[in-house]
Amino acid sequence: MAGEVRQLDDRKLAVLRAIVQDYVGTEEPVGSKALVERHNLGVSPATVRNDMAALEEEGYIHQPHTSAGRIPTDKGYRLFVDKLAEVKPMSAPERRAIRHFLDGAVDLDDVVARTVRLLAQLTRQVAVVQYPSLTRSTVRHIELVALAPAKVMLVLITNTGRVEQRMVDCPGTVGETLLADLRARINARAAGQRLPDVPGLLEDLPATFEQIDRPTVSTVLATLFEALAEQNEERIMLAGTANLTRLGHDFPLTIQPVLEALEEQVVLLRLLGETTDAAMTVRIGRENAYEGLNSTSVVSVGYGSGDESVAKLGVIGPTRMDYPGTMGAVRAVARYVGQILAES
Amino acid sequence: MAGEVRQLDDRKLAVLRAIVQDYVGTEEPVGSKALVERHNLGVSPATVRNDMAALEEEGYIHQPHTSAGRIPTDKGYRLFVDKLAEVKPMSAPERRAIRHFLDGAVDLDDVVARTVRLLAQLTRQVAVVQYPSLTRSTVRHIELVALAPAKVMLVLITNTGRVEQRMVDCPGTVGETLLADLRARINARAAGQRLPDVPGLLEDLPATFEQIDRPTVSTVLATLFEALAEQNEERIMLAGTANLTRLGHDFPLTIQPVLEALEEQVVLLRLLGETTDAAMTVRIGRENAYEGLNSTSVVSVGYGSGDESVAKLGVIGPTRMDYPGTMGAVRAVARYVGQILAES
DNA sequence: TTTTGGCACTCGTGTGCGCAGAGTGCCAGG
DNA sequence: CCTGGCACTCTGCGCACACGAGTGCCAAAA
Numbered sequence: 001m002a003g004e005v006r007q008l009d010d011r012k013l014a015v016l017r018a019i020v021q022d023y024v025g026t027e028e029p030v031g032s033k034a035l036v037e038r039h040n041l042g043v044s045p046a047t048v049r050n051d052m053a054a055l056e057e058e059g060y061i062h063q064p065h066t067s068a069g070r071i072p073t074d075k076g077y078r079l080f081v082d083k084l085a086e087v088k089p090m091s092a093p094e095r096r097a098i099r100h101f102l103d104g105a106v107d108l109d110d111v112v113a114r115t116v117r118l119l120a121q122l123t124r125q126v127a128v129v130q131y132p133s134l135t136r137s138t139v140r141h142i143e144l145v146a147l148a149p150a151k152v153m154l155v156l157i158t159n160t161g162r163v164e165q166r167m168v169d170c171p172g173t174v175g176e177t178l179l180a181d182l183r184a185r186i187n188a189r190a191a192g193q194r195l196p197d198v199p200g201l202l203e204d205l206p207a208t209f210e211q212i213d214r215p216t217v218s219t220v221l222a223t224l225f226e227a228l229a230e231q232n233e234e235r236i237m238l239a240g241t242a243n244l245t246r247l248g249h250d251f252p253l254t255i256q257p258v259l260e261a262l263e264e265q266v267v268l269l270r271l272l273g274e275t276t277d278a279a280m281t282v283r284i285g286r287e288n289a290y291e292g293l294n295s296t297s298v299v300s301v302g303y304g305s306g307d308e309s310v311a312k313l314g315v316i317g318p319t320r321m322d323y324p325g326t327m328g329a330v331r332a333v334a335r336y337v338g339q340i341l342a343e344s
Numbered sequence: 345m346a347g348e349v350r351q352l353d354d355r356k357l358a359v360l361r362a363i364v365q366d367y368v369g370t371e372e373p374v375g376s377k378a379l380v381e382r383h384n385l386g387v388s389p390a391t392v393r394n395d396m397a398a399l400e401e402e403g404y405i406h407q408p409h410t411s412a413g414r415i416p417t418d419k420g421y422r423l424f425v426d427k428l429a430e431v432k433p434m435s436a437p438e439r440r441a442i443r444h445f446l447d448g449a450v451d452l453d454d455v456v457a458r459t460v461r462l463l464a465q466l467t468r469q470v471a472v473v474q475y476p477s478l479t480r481s482t483v484r485h486i487e488l489v490a491l492a493p494a495k496v497m498l499v500l501i502t503n504t505g506r507v508e509q510r511m512v513d514c515p516g517t518v519g520e521t522l523l524a525d526l527r528a529r530i531n532a533r534a535a536g537q538r539l540p541d542v543p544g545l546l547e548d549l550p551a552t553f554e555q556i557d558r559p560t561v562s563t564v565l566a567t568l569f570e571a572l573a574e575q576n577e578e579r580i581m582l583a584g585t586a587n588l589t590r591l592g593h594d595f596p597l598t599i600q601p602v603l604e605a606l607e608e609q610v611v612l613l614r615l616l617g618e619t620t621d622a623a624m625t626v627r628i629g630r631e632n633a634y635e636g637l638n639s640t641s642v643v644s645v646g647y648g649s650g651d652e653s654v655a656k657l658g659v660i661g662p663t664r665m666d667y668p669g670t671m672g673a674v675r676a677v678a679r680y681v682g683q684i685l686a687e688s
Numbered sequence: 689t690t691t692t693g694g695c696a697c698t699c700g701t702g703t704g705c706g707c708a709g710a711g712t713g714c715c716a717g718g
Numbered sequence: 719c720c721t722g723g724c725a726c727t728c729t730g731c732g733c734a735c736a737c738g739a740g741t742g743c744c745a746a747a748a
Contacts (some may be wrong), residue, residue, distance in 0.1 A: 029740090029741050031739070031741085032741080033739085033740080041691090041715090043691075044691070044692050044693075045692095045693095045740095046691075046692055046693070047690085047691055047692070049740090049741070049742075050690090050691085050742095053742080053743090063740090063741085064700095065698085065699060066697090066698050066699055066700090066740085066741070066742095067697090067698050067699045067700065067701060067738090067739065067740050067741065068699085068700075068739080068740070068741090069741095074720075119747085140491065141489060141491055141497070143487065143489045143497075145485060145487045145498070145499075147484070149486055153485070153486070153487075153501070155489075155499060155507075157491075157497065157509075163499075163507065163509050165501075165507055194723065207679070211740090237606060239608075240607070241585060241607065242600060242603035242604045242605050242606075242607055243604070245599055245603060247599040254588040254591055256586060259585050259586035259588070259589060260586045262585075262586075263583060263585065263586055269743095373711090375710070375711050375712085376711075376712080377710085377711075378710095387720075387721090387722090388720070388721050388722075389711095389722095390713095390720075390721055390722070390723090391719085391720055391721070393711090393712070393713075394713095394719095394720085397713080398714090407712085408729085409710050409711095409728055409729065410711085410712070410713095410726090410727050410728055410729095411709095411710065411712060411726085411727050411729070412710080412711070412712090412728075413710085413711065413712095413730035441704090452691090460747075
């Protein structure tokens with residue numbers, strides 16, 4: 001342990017920061033001479049070389065070949081993100097553009113679609129946006145519609161504008177009066193409540209009806225509970241896959257598993273799921289559980305209509321990404337989407 | 345003209361067919377010797393060479409370098425598809441697998457999602473499926489829900505299971521009686537009708553209400569008509585982009601514009617829009633209007649719940665694709681999706 | 689103790705050359 | 719009209735070689 005925690009003095013950290021910045025810019029291994037030229041470190045290349053040797057010893061950087069410059073390792077990026085980088089705030093024009101672009105949205109689908117495109121464009125990477133989850137939302141309205149004598153459609157509308165519908169096959173004919181009654185009682189209890197709380201609040205509802213109506217009521221409620229529970233319905237939208245082609249020279253090898261991962265909604269959901277709610281999460285290279293994304297980084301953050309996060313969004317890019325800029329864009333977009341949702 | 349229509353005798357056509365088949369299989373320019381070996385043409389390589397020269401003269405094939413084999417041109421593929429290829433029917437196990445895979449779907453979203461994944465997997469190419477269009481569908485039910493005194497939600501359910509919702513801000517408070525009345529009258533007239541016909545059928549509805557209610561009725565109807573008209577809402581789902589990585593050696597150059605095209609729903613919609621309704625359409629290389637897809641082919645066909653096509657689906661792949669197999673898969677999937685939709 | 693300049697060493701990259709192999713076009717003979 | 723033979727033209731590959739970037743180490747300077 002004691003050996004691991006060896007201190008890195010300030011200049012070594014500065015060198016690491018410079019390496020990361022240069023490498024992100026040029027995509028080429030960076031050598032000691034180029035470093036002292038581009039950043040005025042005030043020391044000679046030889047000194048930097050010593051520092052680099054130390055950094056390599058500690059596993060923060062790595063050289064592809066003996067006679068090449070250094071590139072940061074995952075661990076190096078990690079240190080950079082944790083200690084050396086500051087999230088770069090968006091400029092005022094950028095903020096205005098974001099705002100303006102999102103303001104044009106007409107419904108929830110459109111909000112999500114615009115958000116994901118915006119994020120892809122801002123970061124020039126692959127963007128992922130999760131639809132506001134049912135779990136965190138509240139009920140705005142629950143509607144029951146008789147489609148046939150024994151067939152009822154159930155429509156669930158959440159405060160985030162999401163609509164779920166289910167068909168219910170009832171045990172017997174359902175009268176319009178019963179339906180109206182049921183609708184009224186359900187909404188009286190459930191409206192404004194958080195989705196996970198609803199089953200508890202409606203549990204004893206069948207008992208308040210006439211004996212003869214109870215099977216129907218129970219059937220409808222069962223379907224409702226099912227719809228509420230079905231978090232599998234978590235949907236995701238993504239954009240910017242074309243940005244993967246800008247990755248680099250070696251990329252047929254690296255792009256394939258990434259594209260495959262992106263097609264698996266399950267993988268993406270798990271990926272976003274690992275985001276801790278409030279704070280921005282950065283997963284670098286092998287920190288990602290999914291193997292296909294071992295050479296990518298994921299920057300994600302929760303967003304929400306109020307003070308609370310209802311879903312997550314993020315971008316996926318090469319580990320050699322512009323972390324400050326990306327994090328700034330992700331944070332800004334999340335913030336504005338939250339505002340838009342709160343307004344609507 | 346007379347010069348253009350020079351006849352190609354049967355053997356030349358056989359040679360062209362053989363070239364296409366071999367090139368699709370190997371992805372390498374095919375020479376005269378390999379041709380006579382792999383297909384028993386019963387003639388010598390020299391003879392084939394003469395035929396090839398003729399085919400090249402007519403623009404059906406082309407050689408990359410002087411000392412290389414031949415590859416088909418777009419025109420060559422076109423002739424192959426039109427005259428030389430027969431759609432390869434799916435095998436019985438394949439058909440069963442398709443059927444089984446699609447049968448598991450629970451709602452429209454799921455049907456489309458499964459279809460597109462299936463198609464991508466079968467053809468090992470990029471698959472595109474358009475949601476059943478509103479234009480061709482009929483109204484199953486129109487529901488009105490009061491969310492606030494002057495706020496009504498309108499839900500439109502089509503026979504294909506698609507659900508559209510719109511918020512309506514009414515000029516004044518809307519009573520529950522009026523709403524029920526309006527709901528009943530709308531459905532009486534519109535249920536079972538095709539969407540484009542609905543406005544005509546409801547046009548004079550406001551006149552049948554009390555003077556005082558007419559503004560509200562008109563507002564609701566206006567929103568409904570808007571929802572009906574909004575064909576922009578045509579949605580598309582795609583899958584299999586990872587298959588693009590199997591394209592070949594030269595592919596960073598070719599994959600970029602394709603990915604960009606795939607991100608533009610408008611482009612994809614236009615692409616599918618060019619499909620003539622009933623028959624299968626094959627657009628080869630430069631036949632595609634969109635420039636980014638100049639080195640790809642698009643195989644598309646309409647599908648529908650009844651005898652009529654309500655939307656389209658297809659695949660996008662390299663011009664050097666297995667046309668008979670791809671066309672077989674596309675046709676089979678379209679057929680089964682139609683059946684599924686008809687049943688539900 | 690830390691920094692610096694100098695120097696030898698390593699190794700990847702680019703270049704030129706030659707060769708083998710595949711495929712063609714053409715021509716004369718069947 | 720088909721076929722076998724032959725000369726020709728390319729591409730791709732392997733190889734040798736020089737170049738240059740970058741390093742590591744060491745001894746001297748700060």
